[in-house]
Amino acid sequence: MVKPWKEIDSDIEYSCNWFSVQRTRLLSPKNNVEHNFHHLLQHDCVNIIALTEKKEVLTVHQYRHTIDRISLETPGGVIDASDPSPLDAAKRELREETGYISDNWHVLGTFHANPAVMNNTCHSFLALQARKMADPDLDLTEDLETELISLPGIVDRIENGDITHGITLASFLKFEFFRIKNPELF
Amino acid sequence: MVKPWKEIDSDIEYSCNWFSVQRTRLLSPKNNVEHNFHHLLQHDCVNIIALTEKKEVLTVHQYRHTIDRISLETPGGVIDASDPSPLDAAKRELREETGYISDNWHVLGTFHANPAVMNNTCHSFLALQARKMADPDLDLTEDLETELISLPGIVDRIENGDITHGITLASFLKFEFFRIKNPELF
Numbered sequence: 001m002v003k004p005w006k007e008i009d010s011d012i013e014y015s016c017n018w019f020s021v022q023r024t025r026l027l028s029p030k031n032n033v034e035h036n037f038h039h040l041l042q043h044d045c046v047n048i049i050a051l052t053e054k055k056e057v058l059t060v061h062q063y064r065h066t067i068d069r070i071s072l073e074t075p076g077g078v079i080d081a082s083d084p085s086p087l088d089a090a091k092r093e094l095r096e097e098t099g100y101i102s103d104n105w106h107v108l109g110t111f112h113a114n115p116a117v118m119n120n121t122c123h124s125f126l127a128l129q130a131r132k133m134a135d136p137d138l139d140l141t142e143d144l145e146t147e148l149i150s151l152p153g154i155v156d157r158i159e160n161g162d163i164t165h166g167i168t169l170a171s172f173l174k175f176e177f178f179r180i181k182n183p184e185l186f
Numbered sequence: 187m188v189k190p191w192k193e194i195d196s197d198i199e200y201s202c203n204w205f206s207v208q209r210t211r212l213l214s215p216k217n218n219v220e221h222n223f224h225h226l227l228q229h230d231c232v233n234i235i236a237l238t239e240k241k242e243v244l245t246v247h248q249y250r251h252t253i254d255r256i257s258l259e260t261p262g263g264v265i266d267a268s269d270p271s272p273l274d275a276a277k278r279e280l281r282e283e284t285g286y287i288s289d290n291w292h293v294l295g296t297f298h299a300n301p302a303v304m305n306n307t308c309h310s311f312l313a314l315q316a317r318k319m320a321d322p323d324l325d326l327t328e329d330l331e332t333e334l335i336s337l338p339g340i341v342d343r344i345e346n347g348d349i350t351h352g353i354t355l356a357s358f359l360k361f362e363f364f365r366i367k368n369p370e371l372f
């Protein structure tokens with residue numbers, strides 16, 4: 001039976017606006033070996049699969065310098081301290097990034113973006129009957145463009161490599177399970 | 187049309203055994219604003235969905251200090267410099283973490299684990315007719331246990347929150363698409 005490792009000590013070795021790096025010395029319960037691990041402390045995030053009345057998925061094109069390409073993704077972002085709940089953060093991010101709103105929200109579930117190196121939880125939501133109410137409200141560091149894509153089109157765009165964001169893919173798996181369980185909504 | 191941002195300068199602000207943090211000053215082509223971004227430089231990784239002859243999925247239980255819980259995942263890890271290819275890395279990781287091998291490998295596709303903050307690519311593979319050939323070959327910092335789970339059981343374990351690793355979830359979405367396209371293999 002795998003057991004939790006015991007924490008000996010830890011400190012923050014680096015910080016920037018986006019994350020901190022924590023070093024932690026852990027003791028393996030299996031063999032009493034101590035080892036230093038490093039991981040990111042990050043804010044939890046939200047990801048939104050928003051479908052219009054026509055069942056088109058709202059996606060955003062965004063330049064990702066990390067991979068030096070325009071990435072096609074579902075809207076999302078970090079939960080701010082001022083967001084009362086993950087759902088409120090999802091509503092805010094959808095409105096800011098796309099100008100769309102919805103009165104019909106569903107929880108798709110939570111997952112960990114990458115628990116090998118980061119501590120954050122991602123909350124996935126489904127917004128149905130999403131409709132455009134305003135222009136996006138982007139800050140100076142954001143440059144996004146929206147595209148509506150049919151559900152079969154989403155499969156094509158994943159398979160042809162247009163959609164490669166792991167969090168978007170994980171959200172679509174949660175969405176597939178939700179859709180199978182709730183066919184009356186689609 | 188969203189355009190790539192222009193890099194002004196960059197440097198490495200932090201490094202540990204697992205990753206480095208790169209700061210990059212970028213110029214937005216939309217509004218000529220310069221902004222510093224920070225992201226992780228990480229090795230590319232592999233993730234393996236291995237099915238036995240009985241169509242059971244090979245999973246591993248592993249303590250993840252980042253989220254302080256035992257995480258249920260598909261096998262995987264970083265590609266070493268000594269791995270001739272991502273497929274070789276997948277074969278090595280599967281053998282080391284579980285003691286299983288396979289002669290029947292398929293490419294499920296690639297994705298980016300989290301392009302908002304890290305640069306690495308994840309290569310997902312499917313191994314069919316996987317069979318146990320040896321005990322796992324774990325180093326002192328690893329403590330894993332394997333569990334074979336049926337395909338319907340995997341859905342349950344995702345839905346009940348046992349499986350929360352974003353890379354594992356993204357791999358399962360790729361697997362679902364592969365299964366639909368290649369029903370004769372299942």
